[in-house]
Amino acid sequence: MDHGVSGDLIVTDGITEVTRFKEIIEDDSIKKIVINISGGTDSPLVVYFMAKFIQQTESFEKEIYPHFMVDTGNLLTIAPSLVPKQLDVIRELFPDVIIHDVLLQNFLRTEDWNDDLKRYVASNKGEDGVFKSDNYELHKGVPLDGVKNLHCTPLKEKMEEMIKPDAILGGVTANLPFRIMQLYGINSKSQPQGRVVGVNKTWSQEKLDRSPWNDVDKRFIAHQYRKENLMENLFPLTESCLVESVGELIENGCEPDAYPCKICHHCVEKFVAFGMYDKCWTK
Numbered sequence: 001m002d003h004g005v006s007g008d009l010i011v012t013d014g015i016t017e018v019t020r021f022k023e024i025i026e027d028d029s030i031k032k033i034v035i036n037i038s039g040g041t042d043s044p045l046v047v048y049f050m051a052k053f054i055q056q057t058e059s060f061e062k063e064i065y066p067h068f069m070v071d072t073g074n075l076l077t078i079a080p081s082l083v084p085k086q087l088d089v090i091r092e093l094f095p096d097v098i099i100h101d102v103l104l105q106n107f108l109r110t111e112d113w114n115d116d117l118k119r120y121v122a123s124n125k126g127e128d129g130v131f132k133s134d135n136y137e138l139h140k141g142v143p144l145d146g147v148k149n150l151h152c153t154p155l156k157e158k159m160e161e162m163i164k165p166d167a168i169l170g171g172v173t174a175n176l177p178f179r180i181m182q183l184y185g186i187n188s189k190s191q192p193q194g195r196v197v198g199v200n201k202t203w204s205q206e207k208l209d210r211s212p213w214n215d216v217d218k219r220f221i222a223h224q225y226r227k228e229n230l231m232e233n234l235f236p237l238t239e240s241c242l243v244e245s246v247g248e249l250i251e252n253g254c255e256p257d258a259y260p261c262k263i264c265h266h267c268v269e270k271f272v273a274f275g276m277y278d279k280c281w282t283k
Contacts, residue, residue: 009053011212013223020212021053024062024167034065034165037086037102039079041238041270042213042221043171044086048228049212050169051094065163066102069152073107074244076259080104086237103163105155172211173218176269184268218273225274239278240266 009022024030033050037043047064054062066087070080083102091099160168175181213221225231241260243249249258260267260278271277 009057011049011224013216013220016216016220018212018216020169020210021049024050024169025053025057025059027167030166031061032063032065032163032165032167034067034159034163034168036168036170037066037068037083038171039068039077039082039086039239040171040266041218041225041235041240041274042173042211044083044090044234044238045221045224045230046169046171046212047087047099048090048093048230048234049224051090051097051099054097055094060096060098063098063100065100065165067105067159067163068102069105069107069155071107076241076244076246077239079239082237082239086234089233089237103159105159107152107155170211171213173213173221174215176217176219176272180272184272218269222273235274235276236280240270241278242266 009025011018011021024033035043035047035050037047047066050064054060054064066083068080068083071077087099087102091097225235239260242264243254243259243261249255249261254261254263260281262268262271262277262281267277276282
């Protein structure tokens with residue numbers, strides 16, 4: 001069966017090749033692999049391929065440590081309950097691979113959140129007064145990543161102190177092409193070519209923290225789900241919607257029980273790639 005994986009541990013859709021997993025498998029110094037997981041479609045696929053290649057090469061000295069920072073400001077998400085189920089699916093597929101229980105850390109929005117947000121926006125405005133950043137995502141016109149990263153840094157540092165990882169992976173993908181984003185009305189003023197491109201240094205400044213999916217978009221992810229036969233067991237356990245409260249649903253013109261909202265960036269992006277929203281809704 002064609003799983004989209006060549007013999008040299010490369011994930012491909014026939015056009016683009018992802019080599020990050022191969023690099024980790026072939027590096028004997030890497031034993032502890034932290035994978036930042038969010039409950040969406042991208043990060044559990046990182047866990048899946050990492051586990052698959054560990055089992056395929058019998059590199060059982062390598063262990064996977066899922067890490068999830070829970071945004072307690074999101075009142076609608078069920079991601080904290082979905083992530084352990086995602087991991088159970090992957091464990092069943094690769095029973096010989098050590099996948100530790102997920103390390104959950106609660107991300108608290110403190111009273112300083114709004115003040116930090118204002119300072120972050122002000123410090124990243126160009127001469128024309130327009131907000132500019134290389135790595136942020138708009139949610140209701142608000143740049144989240146910069147402030148969230150600021151408040152999450154202590155949690156990341158604590159995680160690294162506890163686990164002492166040799167490698168840290170995430171599930172960030174590139175944005176869809178700008179023309180497609182415009183066609184579907186996705187409101188994102190971040191980089192048209194991608195959210196994060198290339199290599200980012202971690203908080204320790206010593207290890208590479210890089211998503212295998214940096215240079216591919218959600219369509220590549222959907223392609224792998226279908227090729228790996230993950231649409232019935234793993235995909236239904238993913239959640240992408242960004243809406244955080246019933247009040248926000250109503251404000252956006254949705255019914256109070258209409259979750260997922262089907263209009264936020266991540267909902268539309270998921271639908272474009274998979275033809276489905278959260279809960280496998282098709283319309």
